[in-house]
Amino acid sequence: MLILAIDTSAVASAALVSDDTLESLVGSFSTEDTRSHAEVLAPGIEALLAEAGLTGADVDAVVTGVGPGPFTGLRSGIVTARTLSFVWGKPLYGLMSLDAIALEVAESTDAAPEFIVATDARRKEVYWARYALSDGQLPRLLDGPHVGFAADLPELPVYGAGAGLYSDVVKAVPGFSSRQPEALSLGQFALARLAAGERLLDSTPLYLRESDAQVPGPRKRAL
Amino acid sequence: MNSPQHDRPLVLGIESSCDETGVGIVRGTQLLTNTVSSSMDEHVRFGGVIPEIASRAHLDAFVPTLREALAEAGVTLEDIDAIAVTSGPGLAGALMVGVCAAKALAVATGKPLYAINHLVAHVGVGLLQTDGGGPQAFAANALPANALPENLGALLVSGGHTEILRIRNITADVELLGSTIDDAAGEAYDKVARLLGLGYPGGPAIDKLARTGNAKAIRFPRGLSQPKYMGTADQPGPHRYDWSFSGLKTAVARCVEQFEARGETVPVADIAAAFQEAVVDIITSKAVLACRENGITELLLGGGVAANSRLRQLTEQRCNAAGIRLTVPPLALCTDNGAMVAALGAQLVMAGIAPSGIGFAPDSSMPVTTVSA
Ligand SMILES: [Zn+2]
Numbered sequence: 001m002l003i004l005a006i007d008t009s010a011v012a013s014a015a016l017v018s019d020d021t022l023e024s025l026v027g028s029f030s031t032e033d034t035r036s037h038a039e040v041l042a043p044g045i046e047a048l049l050a051e052a053g054l055t056g057a058d059v060d061a062v063v064t065g066v067g068p069g070p071f072t073g074l075r076s077g078i079v080t081a082r083t084l085s086f087v088w089g090k091p092l093y094g095l096m097s098l099d100a101i102a103l104e105v106a107e108s109t110d111a112a113p114e115f116i117v118a119t120d121a122r123r124k125e126v127y128w129a130r131y132a133l134s135d136g137q138l139p140r141l142l143d144g145p146h147v148g149f150a151a152d153l154p155e156l157p158v159y160g161a162g163a164g165l166y167s168d169v170v171k172a173v174p175g176f177s178s179r180q181p182e183a184l185s186l187g188q189f190a191l192a193r194l195a196a197g198e199r200l201l202d203s204t205p206l207y208l209r210e211s212d213a214q215v216p217g218p219r220k221r222a223l
Numbered sequence: 224m225n226s227p228q229h230d231r232p233l234v235l236g237i238e239s240s241c242d243e244t245g246v247g248i249v250r251g252t253q254l255l256t257n258t259v260s261s262s263m264d265e266h267v268r269f270g271g272v273i274p275e276i277a278s279r280a281h282l283d284a285f286v287p288t289l290r291e292a293l294a295e296a297g298v299t300l301e302d303i304d305a306i307a308v309t310s311g312p313g314l315a316g317a318l319m320v321g322v323c324a325a326k327a328l329a330v331a332t333g334k335p336l337y338a339i340n341h342l343v344a345h346v347g348v349g350l351l352q353t354d355g356g357g358p359q360a361f362a363a364n365a366l367p368a369n370a371l372p373e374n375l376g377a378l379l380v381s382g383g384h385t386e387i388l389r390i391r392n393i394t395a396d397v398e399l400l401g402s403t404i405d406d407a408a409g410e411a412y413d414k415v416a417r418l419l420g421l422g423y424p425g426g427p428a429i430d431k432l433a434r435t436g437n438a439k440a441i442r443f444p445r446g447l448s449q450p451k452y453m454g455t456a457d458q459p460g461p462h463r464y465d466w467s468f469s470g471l472k473t474a475v476a477r478c479v480e481q482f483e484a485r486g487e488t489v490p491v492a493d494i495a496a497a498f499q500e501a502v503v504d505i506i507t508s509k510a511v512l513a514c515r516e517n518g519i520t521e522l523l524l525g526g527g528v529a530a531n532s533r534l535r536q537l538t539e540q541r542c543n544a545a546g547i548r549l550t551v552p553p554l555a556l557c558t559d560n561g562a563m564v565a566a567l568g569a570q571l572v573m574a575g576i577a578p579s580g581i582g583f584a585p586d587s588s589m590p591v592t593t594v595s596a
Contacts, residue, residue, distance in 0.1 A: 038319050042326035042581040049330075056331055071275060072316045075282050076323040083327035086286050087300060205282070211275035 009069025240313025307568025401464025
């Protein structure tokens with residue numbers, strides 16, 4: 001099974017993963033910055049396919065990170081995934097973006113049995129979720145995702161860029177303190193969960209915050 | 224392998240710069256479909272377009288609107304010769320959805336992609352033959368090169384913009400003669416409608432009520448009409464062809480409060496009529512002035528406020544008096560839509576202009592001098 005995975009909840013990234021390949025990696029890319037998704041994503045995907053000598057017809061499913069993440073960036077990946085899935089006529093699945101880091105934690109040497117993944121939610125807040133790990137199993141989501149202040153997180157080791165930003169108030173795990181969700185881990189997680197017969201999400205974005213719109217109050221006096 | 228049909232290319236256009244998700248399909252200058260999904264209802268309780276709500280709606284509306292447009296036109300994505308998308312100007316987050324969707328479409332189909340200027344697309348719509356094979360707006364005295372008449376101007380009035388353009392060549396030479404320096408005209412309508420308790424969108428509500436009011440009962444100021452802004456034809460002032468509506472909005476608020484302070488009933492219909500007269504008077508007088516002083520003899524009226532009965536009436540009257548031929552496309556093509564984007568895209572293909580590729584960034588303040596990125 002060949003999956004094209006996309007995540008734009010923080011950085012822009014895409015990956016081709018397959019259960020026929022070693023480490024399941026066919027190709028991947030990710031950007032450094034979090035603000036140029038519209039420019040880099042489509043060219044990146046086009047290059048991924050070209051370098052692998054593949055076309056949409058070879059892809060069996062499209063997977064997109066559904067956040068949480070800053071809205072505009074998040075939508076760029078989801079609308080890309082929805083459009084590719086529609087044109088290619090291939091199934092589309094969603095995965096919570098923090099799962100990408102959770103899988104990397106599970107595969108690392110300093111994994112805690114219970115832990116938090118946190119990313120930058122801007123406005124002095126983090127997006128976070130709580131996971132449990134048992135030997136040889138995929139990480140299991142216990143709680144979340146939520147958005148809130150880092151100081152209010154449960155007292156557990158915290159992995160991801162959200163921990164690095166607030167290492168003064170949380171137990172940030174050093175090797176992960178600038179880690180962002182990326183499509184490669186997300187795609188690998190999707191592959192593993194599909195192989196285990198688990199159901200994935202649909203592509204509905206997890207905004208976690210309202211649109212900030214205010215219903216106008218009574219008219220202000222102009223005099 | 225098929226060679227691209229440069230004479231009558233099949234172009235799919237995508238629009239998401241404000242609160243309409245539009246997908247239109249044209250073949251050359253023939254309109255095949257104009258499918259629009261609007262999030263207008265979701266903005267009603269806020270009294271204006273909320274960018275984040277519009278962006279969320281674009282994300283969910285895009286694929287269904289695309290599917291519907293293809294079905295309605297009876298074509299497949301394989302048949303399409305090129306894709307066009309609004310790249311700016313507009314709301315940044317809203318543009319992003321359409322641009323990313325268009326790029327994904329280009330990657331998945333391998334079709335060329337054009338990043339298009341929204342304002343110029345409003346003019347491009349004048350080139351379409353509308354359904355039923357009706358007359359093409361500019362058929363009478365069109366230039367063979369780009370099918371548009373010589374000496375063409377466009378007056379665009381909507382909730383997002385108020386501009387007067389000069390178009391020498393729709394694919395290569397467009398000039399901004401004047402524009403609003405603060406609110407768009409449609410925005411002023413929304414704000415005043417809220418002041419008067421008339422609901423959203425403000426344009427239709429004020430237009431309807433104004434018919435029962437006396438426009439001469441009150442005189443509201445015409446923004447940027449003083450000599451220091453206007454100057455003369457030889458020595459134009461800093462805002463000769465520009466508009467400003469924020470002072471007008473304040474004047475209306477002050478007027479309402481004065482009635483209230485005196486304990487009198489607010490003459491809502493008269494205020495609506497006088498406000499509308501002030502807006503329409505200054506828009507049309509400056510637009511016609513710009514036309515006369517720039518040798519423009521053909522004017523296209525576009526944008527959602529083209530639906531306003533008084534604006535159409537006064538524009539027609541003043542254009543006639545000045546010897547300017549006025550064209551108003553059907554209303555469904557005046558409001559934001561994908562067909563206008565496809566129409567301009569088709570012109571670019573026919574002119575042999577190179578596509579934009581998929582590396583461009585949307586530009587929320589794209590200038591009209593950039594017809595395509
Ligand atoms: Zn418009």
